[in-house]
Amino acid sequence: MAIIPVPKPSRKSMDPGRDVNCLLRAQVEHLQHAERRLPLRYRSSIYIHAIRTEGEAAQYIREVTEAIHKAHADAIGERKKRARAAKGLVRPKAKVKKSGRGK
Amino acid sequence: MSKGLEGLKHIVVLMMENRSFDHMLGSLKAVDGRIDGITDQMDNLDNTGASVKPQLLADFQGQLDPDPNHHFQAVDVQIFNGDTSASRQPNMKGFVKSYYNLRRDTAHSQKIMYCFKQKDLPVLTTLALEYAVFNRWFSSIPGPTICNRAFAHYGTSFGRVDMNPFDIIEPFKSIYSRLIEATPKRTAKVYYYDTTSSTMEVVNLLQNQPELFGTYKQFLQDCDKGSLPDYSFVEPNFNDHETDEGEELASDQHPDHDVQAGERLIAEVYMRIKRNPNLWPSTALLVLYDEHGGIFDHVPPPPCSPDHFTAPANATGTGMEFKFDRLGVRVPAVLVSPWIPKNTVVDRVFDHASIPATVTKFFQLGDLPRSPRELNADVFIEPNVTPLDPQRNLLSLDAMRSDCPEFGV
Secondary structure: OOEEEOOOOOHHHOOOOOEOOHHHHHHHHHHHHHHOOOOHHHOOOOOHHHOOEHHHHHHHHHHHHHHHHHHHHHHHHHHHHHHHHHHHHHHHHHHHHHHHHHO | OOHHHHOOOEEEEEEEOOOOHHHHHHHHHHOOOOOOOOOOOOOEEOOOOOEEOOEOOOOOOOOOOOOOOOOHHHHHHHHHOOOOOOOOOOOOOOHHHHHHHHHOOHHHHHHHHEOOOHHHOHHHHHHHHHOEEEOOEEOOOOOOHHHHHHHHHHOOOOOOOOOOOOOOOOOOOOHHHHHHOOOOOOOEEEEEOOOOOOOOOHHHHHHHOHHHEEEHHHHHHHHHHOOOOOEEEEOOOOOOEEEOOEEEOOOOOOOOOOHHHHHHHHHHHHHHHHHOOOOHHHEEEEEEEOOOOOOOOOOOOOEOOOOOOOEOHHHHOOOOOEOOOEOOOEOOEEEEOOOOOOOEEEOOOEOOOHHHHHHHHHOOOOOOOOOHHHHHOOOOOOOOOOOOOOOOOOOOOOOOOOOOOEEEO
Protein backbone atom coordinates (compact mmCIF):
# COMPACT_ATOMS: atom_id res chain seq x y z
CA MET A 1 0.00 0.00 0.00
CA ALA A 2 1.30 3.46 -0.86
CA ILE A 3 2.41 5.65 2.02
CA ILE A 4 -0.19 8.32 2.76
CA PRO A 5 1.34 11.78 3.09
CA VAL A 6 0.41 13.80 6.18
CA PRO A 7 0.66 17.55 5.57
CA LYS A 8 2.60 19.64 8.07
CA PRO A 9 0.72 22.49 9.74
CA SER A 10 1.52 26.01 8.64
CA ARG A 11 4.42 27.66 10.47
CA LYS A 12 2.05 30.55 11.12
CA SER A 13 -0.04 28.27 13.38
CA MET A 14 2.35 28.67 16.29
CA ASP A 15 1.10 31.44 18.58
CA PRO A 16 2.10 31.38 22.26
CA GLY A 17 0.54 34.87 22.43
CA ARG A 18 -2.93 33.44 21.73
CA ASP A 19 -5.49 34.13 24.45
CA VAL A 20 -5.71 31.27 26.90
CA ASN A 21 -8.76 29.06 26.19
CA CYS A 22 -11.20 27.79 28.82
CA LEU A 23 -9.48 24.40 28.97
CA LEU A 24 -6.05 25.86 29.73
CA ARG A 25 -7.64 28.25 32.22
CA ALA A 26 -9.16 25.26 34.02
CA GLN A 27 -5.87 23.37 33.89
CA VAL A 28 -4.06 26.33 35.45
CA GLU A 29 -6.68 26.48 38.21
CA HIS A 30 -6.34 22.76 38.89
CA LEU A 31 -2.59 23.15 39.13
CA GLN A 32 -2.99 26.05 41.53
CA HIS A 33 -5.27 23.85 43.61
CA ALA A 34 -2.45 21.30 43.76
CA GLU A 35 0.25 23.94 44.25
CA ARG A 36 -1.44 25.25 47.41
CA ARG A 37 -0.80 21.86 49.02
CA LEU A 38 2.90 21.90 48.19
CA PRO A 39 5.45 22.99 50.81
CA LEU A 40 6.34 26.66 50.30
CA ARG A 41 9.78 25.96 48.85
CA TYR A 42 8.25 24.25 45.81
CA ARG A 43 5.74 26.97 44.95
CA SER A 44 5.83 29.18 41.85
CA SER A 45 5.94 32.96 42.03
CA ILE A 46 3.53 33.31 39.09
CA TYR A 47 0.23 35.08 39.81
CA ILE A 48 -2.33 33.02 37.90
CA HIS A 49 -4.95 35.74 37.66
CA ALA A 50 -2.52 37.72 35.52
CA ILE A 51 -2.11 34.87 33.01
CA ARG A 52 -3.57 35.95 29.67
CA THR A 53 -1.73 33.98 26.96
CA GLU A 54 -0.98 30.35 26.17
CA GLY A 55 2.73 31.02 26.59
CA GLU A 56 2.19 32.41 30.08
CA ALA A 57 -0.05 29.49 30.99
CA ALA A 58 2.54 27.07 29.61
CA GLN A 59 5.24 28.50 31.86
CA TYR A 60 3.08 28.12 34.98
CA ILE A 61 1.97 24.63 33.96
CA ARG A 62 5.60 23.53 33.55
CA GLU A 63 6.76 25.03 36.84
CA VAL A 64 4.02 23.45 38.95
CA THR A 65 4.12 20.07 37.16
CA GLU A 66 7.88 19.86 37.71
CA ALA A 67 7.44 21.01 41.32
CA ILE A 68 4.92 18.23 42.02
CA HIS A 69 7.31 15.64 40.60
CA LYS A 70 10.22 17.13 42.57
CA ALA A 71 8.28 17.22 45.83
CA HIS A 72 7.45 13.54 45.45
CA ALA A 73 11.00 12.65 44.38
CA ASP A 74 12.41 14.52 47.38
CA ALA A 75 9.99 12.75 49.70
CA ILE A 76 11.08 9.38 48.29
CA GLY A 77 14.72 10.42 48.76
CA GLU A 78 14.07 11.40 52.38
CA ARG A 79 12.27 8.12 53.01
CA LYS A 80 15.23 6.17 51.65
CA LYS A 81 17.62 8.26 53.72
CA ARG A 82 15.60 7.51 56.86
CA ALA A 83 15.53 3.82 55.99
CA ARG A 84 19.30 3.80 55.52
CA ALA A 85 19.77 5.66 58.78
CA ALA A 86 17.53 3.15 60.55
CA LYS A 87 19.64 0.31 59.15
CA GLY A 88 22.75 2.19 60.24
CA LEU A 89 21.48 2.14 63.83
CA VAL A 90 21.15 -1.65 63.72
CA ARG A 91 24.69 -2.26 62.44
CA PRO A 92 26.62 -0.65 65.31
CA LYS A 93 24.57 -2.68 67.80
CA ALA A 94 25.51 -5.89 66.01
CA LYS A 95 29.15 -4.85 66.01
CA VAL A 96 29.08 -4.19 69.77
CA LYS A 97 27.58 -7.60 70.34
CA LYS A 98 30.16 -9.26 68.11
CA SER A 99 33.07 -7.48 69.78
CA GLY A 100 31.58 -8.46 73.14
CA ARG A 101 31.77 -12.11 72.15
CA GLY A 102 35.40 -11.70 71.27
CA LYS A 103 36.20 -10.67 74.81
CA MET B 1 -11.40 -18.52 20.07
CA SER B 2 -10.12 -15.31 18.50
CA LYS B 3 -6.43 -15.08 17.57
CA GLY B 4 -6.59 -11.31 17.84
CA LEU B 5 -7.89 -11.43 21.41
CA GLU B 6 -5.54 -14.27 22.39
CA GLY B 7 -2.50 -12.23 21.43
CA LEU B 8 -3.76 -8.86 22.68
CA LYS B 9 -1.48 -7.49 25.40
CA HIS B 10 -1.75 -3.71 25.19
CA ILE B 11 -4.63 -1.26 24.99
CA VAL B 12 -3.70 2.31 24.03
CA VAL B 13 -6.20 5.19 24.18
CA LEU B 14 -5.43 8.53 22.51
CA MET B 15 -8.02 11.12 23.54
CA MET B 16 -8.14 14.32 21.50
CA GLU B 17 -10.14 17.47 22.20
CA ASN B 18 -13.45 19.04 21.28
CA ARG B 19 -14.58 17.98 17.82
CA SER B 20 -17.88 16.33 16.89
CA PHE B 21 -18.39 13.22 14.75
CA ASP B 22 -20.08 15.07 11.89
CA HIS B 23 -17.42 17.82 11.92
CA MET B 24 -14.55 15.32 11.49
CA LEU B 25 -16.06 12.20 9.90
CA GLY B 26 -19.47 13.34 8.59
CA SER B 27 -18.13 13.53 5.01
CA LEU B 28 -17.60 9.74 5.00
CA LYS B 29 -21.34 9.17 4.55
CA ALA B 30 -20.75 9.92 0.86
CA VAL B 31 -18.05 7.21 0.73
CA ASP B 32 -19.86 4.55 2.74
CA GLY B 33 -23.58 4.94 3.38
CA ARG B 34 -23.32 2.86 6.56
CA ILE B 35 -21.33 5.65 8.24
CA ASP B 36 -23.85 7.96 9.91
CA GLY B 37 -22.56 11.29 8.65
CA ILE B 38 -24.07 14.38 7.12
CA THR B 39 -26.79 14.73 4.45
CA ASP B 40 -28.58 17.66 2.80
CA GLN B 41 -31.64 16.95 4.94
CA MET B 42 -30.02 18.32 8.11
CA ASP B 43 -30.06 21.92 9.23
CA ASN B 44 -30.24 24.47 12.03
CA LEU B 45 -31.96 27.85 11.75
CA ASP B 46 -29.90 30.99 12.26
CA ASN B 47 -31.15 34.10 14.09
CA THR B 48 -32.82 35.39 10.90
CA GLY B 49 -34.75 32.14 10.48
CA ALA B 50 -32.64 31.00 7.51
CA SER B 51 -31.79 27.32 7.16
CA VAL B 52 -28.10 26.53 7.68
CA LYS B 53 -26.97 23.13 6.43
CA PRO B 54 -23.75 21.31 7.28
CA GLN B 55 -21.19 22.20 4.62
CA LEU B 56 -17.72 20.85 3.81
CA LEU B 57 -16.02 24.17 4.50
CA ALA B 58 -14.16 23.56 7.75
CA ASP B 59 -10.66 24.95 7.95
CA PHE B 60 -7.75 23.82 10.10
CA GLN B 61 -7.61 27.00 12.15
CA GLY B 62 -9.17 30.44 12.40
CA GLN B 63 -12.87 29.62 11.97
CA LEU B 64 -13.91 28.69 15.51
CA ASP B 65 -12.73 31.78 17.34
CA PRO B 66 -14.17 32.47 19.86
CA ASP B 67 -14.15 28.93 21.20
CA PRO B 68 -17.73 27.57 20.89
CA ASN B 69 -19.46 27.31 24.24
CA HIS B 70 -19.60 23.72 25.47
CA HIS B 71 -20.54 24.16 29.11
CA PHE B 72 -23.54 22.20 30.31
CA GLN B 73 -26.08 24.98 29.86
CA ALA B 74 -24.93 25.79 26.29
CA VAL B 75 -24.91 22.11 25.26
CA ASP B 76 -28.45 21.83 26.59
CA VAL B 77 -29.41 24.61 24.13
CA GLN B 78 -27.53 22.86 21.31
CA ILE B 79 -29.35 19.57 21.92
CA PHE B 80 -32.85 20.86 22.76
CA ASN B 81 -32.80 24.22 20.91
CA GLY B 82 -33.72 26.07 24.09
CA ASP B 83 -36.79 23.96 24.95
CA THR B 84 -36.94 23.48 28.73
CA SER B 85 -40.39 21.88 28.90
CA ALA B 86 -40.95 18.57 30.64
CA SER B 87 -41.90 16.90 27.36
CA ARG B 88 -38.88 18.13 25.35
CA GLN B 89 -37.08 15.86 22.93
CA PRO B 90 -33.49 16.28 21.68
CA ASN B 91 -33.48 17.61 18.10
CA MET B 92 -29.88 18.92 17.61
CA LYS B 93 -31.26 22.21 16.27
CA GLY B 94 -29.61 24.69 18.64
CA PHE B 95 -25.94 24.74 17.56
CA VAL B 96 -26.16 27.90 15.43
CA LYS B 97 -28.27 29.61 18.09
CA SER B 98 -25.73 28.76 20.79
CA TYR B 99 -22.76 29.96 18.71
CA TYR B 100 -24.62 33.16 17.76
CA ASN B 101 -24.98 33.94 21.47
CA LEU B 102 -21.18 34.33 21.74
CA ARG B 103 -20.60 37.03 19.10
CA ARG B 104 -24.02 38.09 17.81
CA ASP B 105 -22.70 37.67 14.27
CA THR B 106 -25.04 35.76 11.93
CA ALA B 107 -22.43 34.81 9.31
CA HIS B 108 -19.96 33.67 11.95
CA SER B 109 -22.57 31.60 13.80
CA GLN B 110 -23.10 29.49 10.66
CA LYS B 111 -19.52 28.19 10.82
CA ILE B 112 -20.52 25.89 13.66
CA MET B 113 -22.13 23.72 10.93
CA TYR B 114 -18.90 23.38 8.92
CA CYS B 115 -17.43 19.91 8.43
CA PHE B 116 -14.10 18.70 7.05
CA LYS B 117 -13.67 17.20 3.61
CA GLN B 118 -12.32 13.65 3.65
CA LYS B 119 -9.13 14.73 1.88
CA ASP B 120 -8.40 17.35 4.57
CA LEU B 121 -8.13 14.69 7.29
CA PRO B 122 -6.14 11.91 5.61
CA VAL B 123 -5.19 10.27 8.89
CA LEU B 124 -8.48 10.11 10.82
CA THR B 125 -10.61 9.32 7.77
CA THR B 126 -8.20 6.60 6.58
CA LEU B 127 -8.19 4.94 10.00
CA ALA B 128 -12.01 5.16 10.10
CA LEU B 129 -12.34 3.47 6.71
CA GLU B 130 -9.59 0.90 7.26
CA TYR B 131 -10.48 -0.27 10.77
CA ALA B 132 -13.58 0.06 13.02
CA VAL B 133 -15.45 3.36 13.13
CA PHE B 134 -18.11 3.83 15.82
CA ASN B 135 -21.39 5.37 14.64
CA ARG B 136 -22.64 5.77 18.21
CA TRP B 137 -19.76 6.78 20.49
CA PHE B 138 -21.07 9.65 22.62
CA SER B 139 -19.32 11.85 25.11
CA SER B 140 -20.37 10.84 28.62
CA ILE B 141 -21.96 14.13 29.65
CA PRO B 142 -23.55 16.94 27.60
CA GLY B 143 -20.87 19.24 29.00
CA PRO B 144 -17.18 20.22 28.97
CA THR B 145 -13.80 18.52 29.04
CA ILE B 146 -12.84 17.76 32.64
CA CYS B 147 -15.99 15.87 33.62
CA ASN B 148 -16.00 13.97 30.32
CA ARG B 149 -12.37 12.93 30.72
CA ALA B 150 -13.21 11.83 34.28
CA PHE B 151 -15.48 9.15 32.82
CA ALA B 152 -12.51 7.77 30.85
CA HIS B 153 -10.39 7.56 34.01
CA TYR B 154 -12.98 6.61 36.67
CA GLY B 155 -16.20 5.58 34.90
CA THR B 156 -17.95 8.53 36.56
CA SER B 157 -17.42 12.25 37.14
CA PHE B 158 -18.58 11.93 40.78
CA GLY B 159 -21.57 14.16 40.11
CA ARG B 160 -19.66 16.95 38.37
CA VAL B 161 -20.77 18.58 35.12
CA ASP B 162 -18.23 21.40 35.12
CA MET B 163 -14.52 22.19 34.85
CA ASN B 164 -13.76 22.52 38.57
CA PRO B 165 -11.43 20.25 40.54
CA PHE B 166 -13.18 17.21 41.99
CA ASP B 167 -12.34 14.54 44.53
CA ILE B 168 -12.55 10.80 44.02
CA ILE B 169 -15.40 9.43 46.11
CA GLU B 170 -14.96 5.96 47.58
CA PRO B 171 -15.43 3.16 46.72
CA PHE B 172 -14.72 4.04 43.08
CA LYS B 173 -11.12 3.95 41.87
CA SER B 174 -9.31 5.06 38.75
CA ILE B 175 -8.64 2.44 36.11
CA TYR B 176 -4.92 2.95 36.81
CA SER B 177 -5.25 2.08 40.52
CA ARG B 178 -7.39 -0.92 39.63
CA LEU B 179 -4.66 -2.19 37.30
CA ILE B 180 -1.61 -1.63 39.50
CA GLU B 181 -3.37 -3.03 42.57
CA ALA B 182 -4.62 -6.13 40.74
CA THR B 183 -3.46 -9.69 41.35
CA PRO B 184 -1.54 -10.48 39.24
CA LYS B 185 -0.25 -6.92 39.15
CA ARG B 186 -0.88 -5.04 35.92
CA THR B 187 0.81 -1.98 34.48
CA ALA B 188 -0.66 1.36 33.42
CA LYS B 189 0.61 4.77 32.41
CA VAL B 190 -0.75 8.19 31.49
CA TYR B 191 1.56 9.74 28.91
CA TYR B 192 1.24 13.52 28.86
CA TYR B 193 3.00 15.36 26.06
CA ASP B 194 5.62 17.04 28.25
CA THR B 195 5.71 18.90 31.56
CA THR B 196 4.80 22.16 29.79
CA SER B 197 1.60 20.62 28.44
CA SER B 198 1.10 18.40 31.51
CA THR B 199 -2.15 16.57 32.12
CA MET B 200 -5.84 17.32 32.55
CA GLU B 201 -5.91 14.91 35.51
CA VAL B 202 -3.99 17.08 37.97
CA VAL B 203 -5.84 17.08 41.24
CA ASN B 204 -6.20 13.35 41.77
CA LEU B 205 -3.72 11.48 39.60
CA LEU B 206 -0.75 13.84 39.10
CA GLN B 207 -0.87 15.24 42.62
CA ASN B 208 -1.15 11.87 44.38
CA GLN B 209 0.34 9.35 41.94
CA PRO B 210 2.93 11.15 39.80
CA GLU B 211 4.64 7.81 39.21
CA LEU B 212 1.75 6.94 36.86
CA PHE B 213 2.90 9.57 34.39
CA GLY B 214 5.34 9.51 31.51
CA THR B 215 5.98 11.89 28.63
CA TYR B 216 5.06 11.42 24.99
CA LYS B 217 8.76 10.97 24.23
CA GLN B 218 8.77 8.07 26.70
CA PHE B 219 5.69 6.65 24.99
CA LEU B 220 7.55 6.63 21.68
CA GLN B 221 10.57 4.98 23.32
CA ASP B 222 8.32 2.41 25.03
CA CYS B 223 6.79 1.59 21.64
CA ASP B 224 10.25 1.09 20.13
CA LYS B 225 11.46 -1.04 23.03
CA GLY B 226 8.22 -3.02 23.20
CA SER B 227 7.82 -2.01 26.83
CA LEU B 228 4.38 -0.41 26.72
CA PRO B 229 2.30 -1.08 29.83
CA ASP B 230 -0.87 -3.14 29.66
CA TYR B 231 -2.88 0.08 29.45
CA SER B 232 -1.71 3.45 28.12
CA PHE B 233 -3.66 6.70 28.05
CA VAL B 234 -2.03 9.29 25.77
CA GLU B 235 -2.77 13.01 26.09
CA PRO B 236 -2.00 15.44 23.25
CA ASN B 237 -0.08 18.71 23.58
CA PHE B 238 -2.58 21.20 25.02
CA ASN B 239 -0.66 24.42 24.29
CA ASP B 240 1.79 26.13 21.94
CA HIS B 241 5.16 26.39 23.66
CA GLU B 242 8.90 26.55 23.14
CA THR B 243 11.31 23.88 24.32
CA ASP B 244 15.09 23.45 24.06
CA GLU B 245 14.40 21.39 20.96
CA GLY B 246 12.27 24.06 19.28
CA GLU B 247 8.63 25.03 18.87
CA GLU B 248 5.93 22.61 20.03
CA LEU B 249 2.57 23.21 18.40
CA ALA B 250 -0.59 22.28 20.31
CA SER B 251 -1.80 18.97 18.88
CA ASP B 252 -5.05 18.54 20.83
CA GLN B 253 -7.26 19.99 18.01
CA HIS B 254 -9.15 22.08 20.58
CA PRO B 255 -10.48 25.13 18.73
CA ASP B 256 -8.64 27.25 17.68
CA HIS B 257 -5.56 24.98 17.61
CA ASP B 258 -4.42 23.68 14.23
CA VAL B 259 -6.24 20.47 13.31
CA GLN B 260 -3.33 19.35 11.10
CA ALA B 261 -1.03 19.19 14.14
CA GLY B 262 -3.45 16.68 15.67
CA GLU B 263 -3.54 14.68 12.44
CA ARG B 264 0.23 14.31 12.64
CA LEU B 265 0.03 13.23 16.29
CA ILE B 266 -2.54 10.52 15.50
CA ALA B 267 -0.41 9.32 12.57
CA GLU B 268 2.74 9.25 14.70
CA VAL B 269 1.11 7.24 17.52
CA TYR B 270 -0.29 4.77 14.97
CA MET B 271 2.96 4.41 13.01
CA ARG B 272 5.08 4.01 16.13
CA ILE B 273 2.98 1.05 17.21
CA LYS B 274 2.84 -0.35 13.69
CA ARG B 275 6.60 -0.14 13.10
CA ASN B 276 7.36 -2.51 15.98
CA PRO B 277 6.56 -5.97 14.59
CA ASN B 278 6.10 -7.39 18.09
CA LEU B 279 3.85 -4.60 19.28
CA TRP B 280 1.59 -4.24 16.25
CA PRO B 281 -0.13 -7.66 16.50
CA SER B 282 -0.55 -7.38 20.27
CA THR B 283 -1.92 -3.81 20.57
CA ALA B 284 -5.31 -2.20 20.09
CA LEU B 285 -5.38 1.59 19.65
CA LEU B 286 -8.52 3.62 20.32
CA VAL B 287 -8.49 7.18 18.94
CA LEU B 288 -11.36 9.35 20.15
CA TYR B 289 -12.40 12.83 21.27
CA ASP B 290 -13.44 13.86 24.76
CA GLU B 291 -16.46 15.92 23.70
CA HIS B 292 -17.91 17.77 20.71
CA GLY B 293 -16.71 21.25 21.69
CA GLY B 294 -20.03 22.94 20.84
CA ILE B 295 -19.75 21.89 17.16
CA PHE B 296 -22.73 20.49 15.20
CA ASP B 297 -23.65 16.83 15.21
CA HIS B 298 -26.98 15.47 14.01
CA VAL B 299 -27.50 12.39 16.23
CA PRO B 300 -29.55 13.07 19.41
CA PRO B 301 -27.74 11.69 22.46
CA PRO B 302 -29.76 8.79 23.87
CA PRO B 303 -31.00 8.41 27.43
CA CYS B 304 -29.00 6.02 29.63
CA SER B 305 -29.17 4.48 33.09
CA PRO B 306 -28.56 7.18 35.71
CA ASP B 307 -25.33 7.34 37.69
CA HIS B 308 -24.85 7.03 41.44
CA PHE B 309 -24.65 10.86 41.60
CA THR B 310 -26.88 13.82 40.75
CA ALA B 311 -25.74 17.30 39.68
CA PRO B 312 -27.91 19.97 41.34
CA ALA B 313 -29.76 22.62 39.33
CA ASN B 314 -27.34 25.36 40.37
CA ALA B 315 -24.45 23.34 38.93
CA THR B 316 -26.08 22.60 35.57
CA GLY B 317 -27.15 26.20 34.99
CA THR B 318 -30.34 24.96 33.30
CA GLY B 319 -32.59 25.24 36.32
CA MET B 320 -32.90 21.45 36.29
CA GLU B 321 -30.86 18.83 38.11
CA PHE B 322 -29.06 16.20 36.03
CA LYS B 323 -29.05 12.54 37.02
CA PHE B 324 -26.45 11.57 34.40
CA ASP B 325 -29.26 9.81 32.60
CA ARG B 326 -28.46 11.11 29.10
CA LEU B 327 -25.23 10.86 27.13
CA GLY B 328 -23.41 13.84 25.64
CA VAL B 329 -23.00 14.75 21.96
CA ARG B 330 -21.47 12.17 19.60
CA VAL B 331 -17.70 12.22 19.00
CA PRO B 332 -15.36 10.53 16.51
CA ALA B 333 -14.01 7.18 17.71
CA VAL B 334 -11.94 4.63 15.78
CA LEU B 335 -10.52 1.31 16.99
CA VAL B 336 -7.32 0.16 15.26
CA SER B 337 -5.86 -3.35 15.17
CA PRO B 338 -4.56 -5.55 12.36
CA TRP B 339 -7.13 -8.14 13.48
CA ILE B 340 -10.11 -5.89 12.63
CA PRO B 341 -11.69 -6.39 9.18
CA LYS B 342 -11.25 -3.45 6.83
CA ASN B 343 -14.16 -0.98 6.78
CA THR B 344 -15.91 -2.16 9.95
CA VAL B 345 -18.81 0.07 11.06
CA VAL B 346 -20.08 -0.38 14.63
CA ASP B 347 -23.64 0.70 15.54
CA ARG B 348 -23.67 -0.23 19.25
CA VAL B 349 -23.78 2.64 21.78
CA PHE B 350 -20.62 3.59 23.70
CA ASP B 351 -19.42 6.43 25.87
CA HIS B 352 -16.17 7.12 27.74
CA ALA B 353 -17.25 4.88 30.65
CA SER B 354 -16.75 2.10 28.09
CA ILE B 355 -12.98 2.65 28.44
CA PRO B 356 -12.54 1.61 32.09
CA ALA B 357 -15.32 -0.97 31.56
CA THR B 358 -13.38 -2.56 28.68
CA VAL B 359 -9.99 -2.44 30.41
CA THR B 360 -11.43 -3.87 33.63
CA LYS B 361 -13.13 -6.74 31.82
CA PHE B 362 -10.36 -7.49 29.33
CA PHE B 363 -7.63 -7.69 31.97
CA GLN B 364 -10.01 -9.55 34.31
CA LEU B 365 -9.52 -7.22 37.24
CA GLY B 366 -12.29 -8.86 39.22
CA ASP B 367 -15.54 -7.76 40.76
CA LEU B 368 -14.57 -4.21 41.78
CA PRO B 369 -16.92 -1.42 42.90
CA ARG B 370 -17.79 0.52 39.76
CA SER B 371 -20.24 3.30 39.00
CA PRO B 372 -23.68 2.40 37.64
CA ARG B 373 -22.77 4.21 34.42
CA GLU B 374 -19.65 2.08 33.98
CA LEU B 375 -21.49 -1.13 34.84
CA ASN B 376 -24.01 -0.33 32.10
CA ALA B 377 -21.43 0.78 29.51
CA ASP B 378 -20.74 -1.54 26.59
CA VAL B 379 -17.20 -2.85 25.97
CA PHE B 380 -15.35 -2.36 22.68
CA ILE B 381 -12.93 -5.26 23.21
CA GLU B 382 -14.42 -8.52 24.37
CA PRO B 383 -12.82 -10.38 27.29
CA ASN B 384 -10.83 -13.33 25.93
CA VAL B 385 -13.01 -15.97 27.56
CA THR B 386 -15.12 -18.87 26.38
CA PRO B 387 -17.76 -18.67 25.05
CA LEU B 388 -16.91 -15.68 22.87
CA ASP B 389 -19.75 -13.95 21.02
CA PRO B 390 -18.43 -13.62 17.45
CA GLN B 391 -21.03 -10.93 16.68
CA ARG B 392 -19.50 -8.63 19.27
CA ASN B 393 -15.81 -9.34 18.75
CA LEU B 394 -14.25 -6.65 16.55
CA LEU B 395 -10.80 -8.32 16.46
CA SER B 396 -12.33 -11.16 14.51
CA LEU B 397 -9.92 -12.03 11.69
CA ASP B 398 -8.29 -15.47 11.60
CA ALA B 399 -5.13 -14.01 10.09
CA MET B 400 -3.52 -10.65 10.69
CA ARG B 401 -3.98 -8.15 7.89
CA SER B 402 -1.02 -7.32 5.68
CA ASP B 403 -2.75 -4.46 3.82
CA CYS B 404 -2.80 -1.92 6.65
CA PRO B 405 -2.16 1.71 5.67
CA GLU B 406 1.03 3.60 6.46
CA PHE B 407 1.46 7.32 6.95
CA GLY B 408 4.43 9.43 6.00
CA VAL B 409 5.40 10.96 9.34
